[in-house]
Amino acid sequence: MKHVVIIGAGFGGIRAAKALARSDIQVTVIDKRNYHLFQPLLYQVSTAGLSVDDIAYPIRAIVKGLKNVQFNMDEVIDIDLNTRRVIGKNGITNYDFLVVATGGTTNYFGMKRVEEYSYGLKTLDEAVNIRNHILRKFEEASFEDNPDKQRALLTFVVVGGGPTGVEAVGALSELIHHVMAKEYRNIDFKQVRVVLVEATNKLLAAMPNDLSEATVYTLTKKNVQVRLGVQVADFDGEKLSLKGGEIINTHTVIWAAGVRAGDLINKLNIRQDHLQRAIVNEHLQAPDYPDVFIIGDAAHFEQNGIPLPMVAPVATQQADVAADNILNLISGKPLGQFAFKDVGNMATIGRNAAVLHIGPIKLKGFLAWLFWSLAHIWLLVDFRNRAVVFMKWIWDYLFYERAARIITRQ
Template identity: 45%
Template sequence: MRTLRPHGIRVENVEASWTRRDDGPTMSDSSVARPHVVIVGCGFGGLAAAQSLADTEVDITVVDRANHHTFQPLLYQVATAGLNPSDIAQPIRHILRKQANAAVLLDEVVSVDLDSRTIQTPDRSISFDYLVLATGATHSYFGHDEWAVHAPGLKSIDDALDIRRRILLAFERAEAADDPAERERQMTFVVVGAGPTGVELAGAVKEIATRTLRSDFRSIDTTTSKVVLVEASDRVLGAFPEKLSSSAERQLVKLGIDVRTSTPVTDIDEHGVTTSAGTIPAATVLWGAGVAASPLGRDVTSGTDRAGRVEVTGQLTVADHSNVFVIGDLAHAVVDGRPVPGVAPAAQQGGRHVARCIRADLADEPRPTFAYVDKGSLATIGRSKAVADLGPKLRFGGYLAWLIWWLVHIWSLVDFRSKLRAMSGWGWQYWTGRRNARLITGLRSSRPMARRSGG
């Protein structure tokens, strides 16, 4: 099914080929024989697509508004001072440095024109033969965007550093507070949403309070800190089998976390969280309750679901545009009657599928249909605590699940240096309880710290 004619540009000439005219940015028409593949977003899906096309006769331009690829499953470790950002993120240019047919552009796509086969950034227009949209998802506050300032979500390195600052500052403000009620409020942490991110955050914050900081302060006892996990549905880890959900809740309670299911949140402000069961005074609220697809999906097609995900064909393409692929969290894909989950392995499989389709086109062969392979699900709860769903006969929790989770995530990091740093950091953290990334940065953007009376 070869219906496309190349009109793209070679990667080695991509910088020189962008020009600006009086009527706006444009791309010069270089005479080349290879199709131009534009990949928007370099998360798991976008990176897999680019790398899978390394030996293919195409020119690739990767466009991302960040200069780094982030291993998102470990963002919570950066947010809770367990790892440094460089342990889980690598510059995109460095990852693709040996891939001669790939170039990287630090920019943000603001619109897509499928008919003219162009994408638009604030400064330029870029043409494509194939387009791969892999821009992922963002936070969803279910119509209450005003909550975002009080309850940050966790999707990027910047989010993780913001959360780390809030958590560590809460203990500093508690140490400086004279009023017992204010001290208790500062040492109360509410996590909204008991999916994998919420559960991981709750467990890590409790570990910081009970192990990492217990000897660091003089006026407060950090082990008395409260961590409240609030979930609107009737159980934690709702995407997991009920047996594992119950196991996870037992492990959370054993850690000392106050788990409140069937408790929807009705308001969040600077004082804390209001739920259907009452108000929880808290200085730090973290959001893990909902996600929405990147808004770029609605710009491409009206065929989106309620979360803004693009409804794709069996080849992961937009209807009536076989050269436009949508993968990862931005795609609403259905395989064998079941929606493909928004997890890293699914995005990676989608990226590799895109490469197979493009290679099939170039060889004048039929495209394959996307077939998602579910390799199971893992969620960590805390030190030596996790749950694993590896199939109907392999569902368990506890230390073995945590060990498998640890090995899988170490193995999945981008390069050997990241693996080594993460292994050493985790080993130190496991045996000593210490988290060495406890730097409070960005104080200029934070509220002033409470002072002692007369100070």
């Protein structure tokens, strides 16, 4: 029986495992974490709207029903494509076919100090760290007599105007002005600054211009200072330096300005792009290694001369094709070619506000927000979480509440 090893239990890895379930093969999923993370809602954990386990689900619970799929919780440290072995901290796994779905990580573009002092928004632990940090800064500000120091404590900067940055900054501003403003009597909330910094001249680059401009307008109305065409030079934990010389005094920088492939991909000795992604062929195979498929954020795939973006729909669609092609190889059939079907773009900006672009449909405001909410609830892994998240959102919508404002890890 052929053995397929899938590294990574993100959107791509889990989808590949499901696509290979009930086949006459053995499948092993390896991930260093014991849960699948619903990354699109990570910013809601960082802004105290959802709990950690609302958007994370045990991998074992997912694969429980797939008879031929097993899970190894292990951190892969090397991959030997020639001897077909995956080397983990806990042991070595041999494979006949490999699916590399190791995903992406935050890209600090080599700025070491920014990496050290700012917060990424890619992992569950980072999201909880951001939540703890923001809540702590308000508690510190409530004790601070020096107005300059207080203002620095109350200045929050999100870098990056893609969906993650826009959603995070919108949720943060609402957390502060709708919820926390009622609870700190000795803080003047006019002192609070929430800033979104974007290097280009456009938010949500993938969106049509009018929706992009509507996003700027909506964020501004939600008390976010949107700074376009501004690049970060450095951050030392207290001073954010912008190119051109401006300095923003702040203790809080959330870095949503870029992603790149994770470092494991470097071990493959395959040609990579400037985001570390391995360049795959039209069947999603590693060049020279027809038994190795690379998908999702780990893979560089060009369509019409443009590399596909690092988003979940690319990963899941590639997972299906990679799984099919493994079955094709086993049964001696010709391989299918991958072609991404654009499913559209959407981003929520906050309460009653989102932008959505699907085929010919462009939508903004309440209807887009409703669609976004329902789509994301539907996409959550299990029904219990769907029900819980649905209820929390209804509740928070009605009562302007964020119950997860708990500072953990004293």
